[in-house]
Amino acid sequence: MFKIIFVLISLLVSSCASSHSTNQNSQAPVPTPEEKTEEEATASMLVALSFDDGPNNTITPEMLDILEEHGVPASFFVIGQYINDSSAEQMKRAVSLGCEIQNHSYTHSFMTQLPIESVKDEIKRTDDLIEKYVGTRPTLFRPPYINHNTSMHDAIDHTFISGVGCQDWEANRTAQMRYDDLMAKVQDGDIILLHDFEGNVNTVEALKMIIPELKKRGYTMVTVSELFKRKGVTPKDGYIYTNVLQETPYQNR
Numbered sequence: 444m445f446k447i448i449f450v451l452i453s454l455l456v457s458s459c460a461s462s463h464s465t466n467q468n469s470q471a472p473v474p475t476p477e478e479k480t481e482e483e484a485t486a487s488m489l490v491a492l493s494f495d496d497g498p499n500n501t502i503t504p505e506m507l508d509i510l511e512e513h514g515v516p517a518s519f520f521v522i523g524q525y526i527n528d529s530s531a532e533q534m535k536r537a538v539s540l541g542c543e544i545q546n547h548s549y550t551h552s553f554m555t556q557l558p559i560e561s562v563k564d565e566i567k568r569t570d571d572l573i574e575k576y577v578g579t580r581p582t583l584f585r586p587p588y589i590n591h592n593t594s595m596h597d598a599i600d601h602t603f604i605s606g607v608g609c610q611d612w613e614a615n616r617t618a619q620m621r622y623d624d625l626m627a628k629v630q631d632g633d634i635i636l637l638h639d640f641e642g643n644v645n646t647v648e649a650l651k652m653i654i655p656e657l658k659k660r661g662y663t664m665v666t667v668s669e670l671f672k673r674k675g676v677t678p679k680d681g682y683i684y685t686n687v688l689q690e691t692p693y694q695n696r
């Protein structure tokens with residue numbers, strides 16, 4: 444009996460040794476299973492911060508200061524009618540920090556109520572302004588109030604984006620409430636939806652807590668476009684994304 448076990452162990456040891464020597468002979472070092480698992484786990488923890496309703500010269504720069512301090516990018520979904528020579532400086536600074544500028548309509552209306560030609564005009568005017576100031580044309584669109592329908596999906600080429608929020612447009616919700624609400628929900632692949640409209644100081648304070656906590660939980664923050672790429676997801680027409688890994692067909696057919 445002992446002899447049989449000894450032979451089995453010898454066989455096991457020799458087979459391990461031979462596989463090890465094969466690894467040594469190959470050109471690229473093969474990572475140990477532990478290393479690979481750790482690397483994959485880290486790579487999979489991604490979220491995107493996004494801000495709606497700018498640009499402006501009060502709250503937008505405060506958000507940018509925090510992003511710069513922590514070295515993380517975000518996606519800004521801007522309202523066309525707020526873009527002018529002055530506020531555009533904030534968009535340029537955002538891009539210089541690795542952020543992207545995307546489309547949140549021109550007038551922030553309930554777009555399902557608009558004639559389709561107006562819907563197209565809202566998108567085009569905002570795209571044109573963004574391209575004029577930062578040189579890139581948006582590919583993503585967040586419908587105001589997440590109000591959308593079939594006609595809008597047919598008329599607009601952009602990928603529709605929603606997000607995981609914390610009702611941060613309600614003035615009576617403190618920074619702590621916004622932080623707690625968001626942190627209870629956030630998961631891998633999420634698009635986090637916040638607002639940089641004028642006066643939204645509680646979200647400025649919440650962001651100061653949100654970014655360090657996301658880092659502590661192992662998340663890397665990227666732009667929404669980068670989130671799709673890094674997760675290997677090709678966005679589909681007729682969908683609206685809150686999490687790039689969970690494809691939700693729009694509900695308002």
Ligand SMILES: [Zn+2]
Pocket residue numbers: 495496547551587588
């Ligand atoms: Zn909005």
